[in-house]
Amino acid sequence: MDVFRVLTRGAYLKKPSTSGRSIDVSKNMDREAISVPGNARKPDGEENLTRELDFFRNKRTIHKAEKKQEELHAQDDAMNEEKDEEENDSRVEDKGANLLKISNTDDALQLRKSYRGNVSGHDVPLPIGSFEDLVSRFKLDRRLLNNLIDNHFTEPTPIQCEAIPLALHERDILACAPTGSGKTLAFIIPLLQQILTNEHREGLQGLIVSPTKELASQIFAECSKLSHKILLAKKRPLTVALLSKSLSAKLRNKVVSDKKYDIIITTPLRLIDIVKQEALDLSNVKHLIFDEADKLLDKTFVEQADSILSSCSNPQLRRSMFSATIPSGIESMAQSIMHDPVRVIIGHKEAANSNIEQKLVFCGNEEGKLIAIRQLIQEGEFRPPVIIFLESISRAKALFHELLYDNLNVDVIHAERTQVQRDKIIERFRSGDLWCLICTDVLARGIDFKGINLVINYDVPASAQAYVHRIGRTGRGGRSGKAITFYTKQDVIGVKPIINVMKQSGSEVSPWMETFSKMSKKEKEMVKKGKAHQERKHISTVPRVVKQKKRQRREMLDASKRRKQHNQIEDEEI
Numbered sequence: 114m115d116v117f118r119v120l121t122r123g124a125y126l127k128k129p130s131t132s133g134r135s136i137d138v139s140k141n142m143d144r145e146a147i148s149v150p151g152n153a154r155k156p157d158g159e160e161n162l163t164r165e166l167d168f169f170r171n172k173r174t175i176h177k178a179e180k181k182q183e184e185l186h187a188q189d190d191a192m193n194e195e196k197d198e199e200e201n202d203s204r205v206e207d208k209g210a211n212l213l214k215i216s217n218t219d220d221a222l223q224l225r226k227s228y229r230g231n232v233s234g235h236d237v238p239l240p241i242g243s244f245e246d247l248v249s250r251f252k253l254d255r256r257l258l259n260n261l262i263d264n265h266f267t268e269p270t271p272i273q274c275e276a277i278p279l280a281l282h283e284r285d286i287l288a289c290a291p292t293g294s295g296k297t298l299a300f301i302i303p304l305l306q307q308i309l310t311n312e313h314r315e316g317l318q319g320l321i322v323s324p325t326k327e328l329a330s331q332i333f334a335e336c337s338k339l340s341h342k343i344l345l346a347k348k349r350p351l352t353v354a355l356l357s358k359s360l361s362a363k364l365r366n367k368v369v370s371d372k373k374y375d376i377i378i379t380t381p382l383r384l385i386d387i388v389k390q391e392a393l394d395l396s397n398v399k400h401l402i403f404d405e406a407d408k409l410l411d412k413t414f415v416e417q418a419d420s421i422l423s424s425c426s427n428p429q430l431r432r433s434m435f436s437a438t439i440p441s442g443i444e445s446m447a448q449s450i451m452h453d454p455v456r457v458i459i460g461h462k463e464a465a466n467s468n469i470e471q472k473l474v475f476c477g478n479e480e481g482k483l484i485a486i487r488q489l490i491q492e493g494e495f496r497p498p499v500i501i502f503l504e505s506i507s508r509a510k511a512l513f514h515e516l517l518y519d520n521l522n523v524d525v526i527h528a529e530r531t532q533v534q535r536d537k538i539i540e541r542f543r544s545g546d547l548w549c550l551i552c553t554d555v556l557a558r559g560i561d562f563k564g565i566n567l568v569i570n571y572d573v574p575a576s577a578q579a580y581v582h583r584i585g586r587t588g589r590g591g592r593s594g595k596a597i598t599f600y601t602k603q604d605v606i607g608v609k610p611i612i613n614v615m616k617q618s619g620s621e622v623s624p625w626m627e628t629f630s631k632m633s634k635k636e637k638e639m640v641k642k643g644k645a646h647q648e649r650k651h652i653s654t655v656p657r658v659v660k661q662k663k664r665q666r667r668e669m670l671d672a673s674k675r676r677k678q679h680n681q682i683e684d685e686e687i
């Protein structure tokens with residue numbers, strides 16, 4: 114198909130495309146490279162975000178960050194280290210009057226109302242209204258503040274406004290906030306600050322656990338940015354590590370001591386392995402953070418989570434659980450393992466990020482799904498970068514081969530690919546070299562690809578939570594995005610929870626969907642047990658006539674073989 118040729122030339126992401134024009138594939142077919150609204154483009158609809166939805170306050174943030182950056186460069190040239198420090202101090206103070214300071218419960222109520230924050234628990238501290246508020250109330254370390262500013266983080270998002278002061282008050286936290294709303298920094302900032310205030314203490318203090326290696330390495334990257342060039346007492350660098358295969362081996366063989374690290378980021382199994390081998394001691398850990406906590410507490414990981422919790426035996430252990438979805442059952446379990454936790458909910462607990470436009474497309478049957486993808490391309494809706502989710506490795510592979518056959522610029526990630534392959538593909542996708550990424554749920558949670566335009570659920574996700582996380586790969590950091598879910602006759606039950614999420618997130622839902630989405634007790638039970646879908650047919654677009662001819666040929670070959678065998682037997686008998 115000709116349209117696919119256009120999408121196979123590798124990305125030419127002209128940054129930034131100010132026109133805001135979507136790709137008109139048919140018009141651009143003859144060009145060597147086409148310009149796509151890529152990562153740096155200001156997304157459609159961003160201008161229309163209300164303050165409530167604009168968690169990132171984009172315009173102000175970018176402008177201020179650039180100004181700060183300029184100031185910093187000017188200082189670098191002119192001043193010595195000591196003068197630099199004074200300047201940094203005054204930079205914070207200068208902003209004075211127009212800062213958002215939260216000094217009483219009325220301010221707090223107003224702030225929470227603005228972002229629909231619901232905070233409950235005993236003796237809840239006031240949120241912060243700005244990072245400067247954090248400086249005045251908690252003496253945020255100047256080096257940490259500078260690293261925040263250097264990375265263009267100039268104002269906290271709602272979850273950061275709430276979670277940072279809670280963590281600094283040493284409280285256990287159960288936090289639920291939309292996908293892409295800055296939960297990672299909400300736990301990294303206070304963790305780094307706590308290490309900086311206890312800089313004489315040695316050994317592992319912070320442990321961050323995430324369900325996938327990709328997410329762990331992303332958290333590691335964020336943490337490294339914010340701890341960049343920070344020295345602790347005795348000029349020792351603040352040391353953050355990703356518990357990789359090689360670090361595990363070094364710890365096991367005593368090539369390095371675990372005392373060297375202040376923070377370790379890991380997946381559950383790798384951590385448990387190394388703890389069992391007594392190569393990593395968790396008894397001093399003071400801050401334990403579960404990212405994607407509902408995943409870590411569900412049946413896949415709950416045993417490992419339990420084992421990690423019991424290895425962190427410090428009586429002063431503080432626990433934090435973060436996710437964009439926390440179903441009630443999991444919430445009760447989380448509450449039971451925490452000490453006097455504060456519960457923070459931003460927005461609606463079961464809703465998707467409201468920056469995402471959600472759409473359902475009925476495809477009739479499996480063949481219809483491939484036709485639907487081609488239609489999206491022809492109609493210009495398939496605007497790269499695109500992620501396509503499928504329910505199994507075999508289906509992801511099959512779709513990959515199908516689209517590869519069509520010469521689409523595509524690759525696939527699933528659990529059977531090696532870590533090196535996975536890392537390379539992610540790097541190519543991040544750089545714009547790869548336009549379309551097919552994957553299983555292994556990439557559904559936490560991964561922060563900036564500027565994804567479209568998420569396609571080729572297969573209806575198994576639960577409302579899986580749906581929220583999958584589509585949350587777009588619409589991040591205050592940008593807008595689009596999610597399309599294909600469904601067939603087989604998905605009549607499985608699609609109902611999706612419609613309910615759409616309703617909760619304020620997406621447009623037609624009257625028939627409203628009625629259709631009501632679920633009986635039996636249906637709810639089926640969804641809960643993951644039995645809402647029948648087995649799906651294979652993915653293939655090979656036309657029926659071709660298939661029929663192939664079958665006839667095979668049958669003829671078999672018949673001929675049988676005839677030969679029969680004749681042979683007859684010959685032998687004679």
Ligand SMILES: Nc1ncnc2c1ncn2[C@@H]1O[C@H](COP(=O)(O)OP(=O)(O)OP(=O)(O)O)[C@@H](O)[C@H]1O
Nearest residue numbers: 266268269270292293294295296297437559561590
């Ligand atoms: N205060 C801030 N100002 C500007 N950008 C921010 C701020 N905090 C976080 N971000 C950016 O927002 C994006 C999304 O953040 P993050 O990955 O932490 O989302 P999340 O809430 O953990 O999402 P998910 O639920 O999918 O894991 C990242 O690119 C991050 O760098």
